[in-house]
Amino acid sequence: MSNALSRVLNASGLMKYWYPVNQMPRNGSWPLQSRMIKHNHRLLVFTSVTSKEASEGIAFEWNYVVENKYGDEGMNSTSCPNRAESSPMNTTSKSLMMQMACHHFSAKRWANFVAVDFYLLGDASEAVNVANGHMVCGCDNVAYCRVSSSEVLELWLIS
Incomplete structure (x- = not known):
């Protein structure tokens, strides 16, 4: 280190x-x-x-991570191109997936990892709630699931 x-x-x-x-x-x-x-x-x-x-x-x-291109180019209805550094979106040997918009193009995997830039400009905790909902119970938000706290992602923002 x-x-x-x-x-x-x-x-x-x-x-x-x-x-x-x-x-x-x-x-x-x-x-x-x-x-x-x-x-x-x-x-x-x-x-x-x-x-x-x-x-x-x-x-x-x-x-460890598979990620699509960021911005509009990386999220459209007909494709979900990976970042140059990333393996293709449908690679299943990388265990962390970062973009829910690419579910269909990523071997039907839901995002299980949230990276945060400029956390004051968005709603990172809501992104985690949505990701947890999809992974844990197939809902649009973890609030609709009946789960224990040990089954969900946790988000720490360190500034």
């Missing part, structure tokens, strides 16, 4: 929640939130620099 990132995580008290890259599932399912909490693996940190996974223990995002 980079010295700067280690210092920030240690100083903030977040290092104890770090999910070690050597325990992250590459091709399988992620554990339920309850198991992650039990083992204090609540914080996922990813990098877009390939070499940092081996050298610093930071997960290389594209080993």
